[in-house]
Amino acid sequence: MIVVIGADHGGYSLKDDLFSLIDNLNHKVLDIGAHVNDPLDDYPDYAKAVAETVASGQAQRGIMLCGSGVGAAITANKVKSIRASVCHDTYSAHQGVEHDDMNVLCIGSRVIGIELAREIIISFLGAKFIPEEKYIRRLNKIKNLEDQ
Numbered sequence: 001m002i003v004v005i006g007a008d009h010g011g012y013s014l015k016d017d018l019f020s021l022i023d024n025l026n027h028k029v030l031d032i033g034a035h036v037n038d039p040l041d042d043y044p045d046y047a048k049a050v051a052e053t054v055a056s057g058q059a060q061r062g063i064m065l066c067g068s069g070v071g072a073a074i075t076a077n078k079v080k081s082i083r084a085s086v087c088h089d090t091y092s093a094h095q096g097v098e099h100d101d102m103n104v105l106c107i108g109s110r111v112i113g114i115e116l117a118r119e120i121i122i123s124f125l126g127a128k129f130i131p132e133e134k135y136i137r138r139l140n141k142i143k144n145l146e147d148q
Contacts, residue, residue, distance in 0.1 A: 001061060002028045002059040002060055003029050004030040004032055004053040004059040005018065005019055005032070005062070005063045005064075006033060006050040006064050007064070008045075008065075008066045009040075011064070011065025013037075014114060014117055015031070017114055017118075018114075022125070033049070043067075043072050047066070048079065050063070051076040062076070063105045063107070064084070065106075066108065066109070067109065068110060069106035070106075073104075073106040083102045083103055083142070084103070085100075086106045088112050088116070088120070097124060097129060098135075100142075101129045
């Protein structure tokens with residue numbers, strides 16, 4: 001799978017370590033930045049780039065790191081076909097994919113540490129959407145909202 005990762009200054013310190021984890025899980029990783037730790041950068045720029053990379057099909061999943069994860073999720077969800085969520089536990093990370101076809105994971109590096117972030121990413125990347133009728137029906141309702 002191709003995974004795009006991005007981070008603003010709030011998530012910058014986690015990005016290199018998580019990049020290595022994803023690579024070691026035999027996924028191709030696209031790093032869209034930040035490539036320097038600039039306290040004046042803005043999370044919407046990186047969250048938008050992650051979301052657009054997934055929406056275009058250049059990557060199947062995206063991971064965005066910022067201080068809380070909240071602003072990144074709000075931003076990413078503005079891009080059509082993106083289903084992003086903040087997840088700070090492994091259950092939400094895999095359940096979000098399995099039931100909701102979540103394709104962008106947002107993590108707050110000021111909320112959780114590196115070890116939990118690693119476990120969450122493993123859970124997110126290892127999950128697959130379950131194509132049961134109820135999940136498809138719900139996903140179609142979300143897609144219909146995007147088209148209104």
